[in-house]
Amino acid sequence: MTDNSHKATPRVLLVEDDLDTATYIERSPVLAHVAITVxxxxxxxxxxAFNESWDCIILDRRLPGLDGLSILQAMRAADIQTPVLFLTTMDGVSDRVTGLRRGADDYLVKPFSVIELSARLDALLRRTGSHPQETRLIFADVELDLLQREVYRAGQKLYIQSQELNLLEYFMRRPFVVVTREMLLQAVWDIDFPIRTNLVETHISRLRERLGRDAPPLIHTVRGQGYVLRRS
Structure with a gap:
């Protein structure tokens, strides 16, 4: 298993006046690797933004008290170069161009996918060195090559389809942690509303098959709770 214990958790400031959006981001399992202050x-x-140290700031454009563009301009005027990602309903081309030209590092329009937000955030964190790029994950005798998107078990290459691979990556980043069906639906399929589907069960069954029915099982069902990656 990759040891990340020596890495400080990136600190992210989220300035967002919509409670539902802020809660959605703050509680998303996809963003569990960062510490979010709302x-x-x-x-x-x-x-x-001025008085504390942040690895990234997510800003809405329309805010009570002071709008996001004014905050960004004040930061850049004070030579505060913390990466800023605008998250806003202002979706016009001129809005995006203005935000980027005034010093924003990225611009994402609402409604948005939390998976895309996480990917954009990680890109900004890597750029500043706050999120060192991992190239592989290892658990037991399973190795996941993150660059080539290939999986090996006991040195043998496994042929795993895209969604099962994403599912495996999610588990390998959270070994020994029980994850619920709802967490998996949001993290892997970007479904964050109640839905009757057997997507999770079907793909976990396929993933177990790909990992080898005769090999020691790694993905275990926790009755009434969800699933966990652990040795037998």
Whole structure:
């Protein structure tokens, strides 16, 4: 298993006045690898941006107290170069161009996919060195090559389809942690609403098959709770 214990958890400031959006981001299992601080007011957001150290800031454009563009301009004028990602309903080309030209590092329009938000955030963190790029994950005798998107078990290459591979990656980043069906639906399929489907069960069954029915099982069902990656 890859040891990340020596890496500091990236700190992210989210300035968002919509409670549902803020809660959705803060509680998303896809973003569990970062520590998110949420504020709903632009004035407070600017104060935190100026007075604390952040690895990235996610800003709404429309905020009470002080708008996101004004916060960004004040930061850049003060030579605060913390990466900023705008997350907003302002979706016009001119809105995006203005945000980027005023110093934003990325721009994502609502409604959005939390998986895409996570990917964009990780790209910004890698750029600043706050999120060192991993090239592989290892658990027991399973190795996942993140660059080539290939899986090996006991040195033998396994042929695993894209969704099962994403599922395996999610488990390998959270060994020994029980994950619920709902967490998997959101993280792997970007489904964050109640739905009757056997997607999770079907793909876990396929993944177990790909990992080898005769090999020691690694993905275990925890009755009434979900699934966990652990040795037998």
């Amino acid at each position: 504020v709903a007011d632009g004035t407070q957001g600017q104060s935190l």
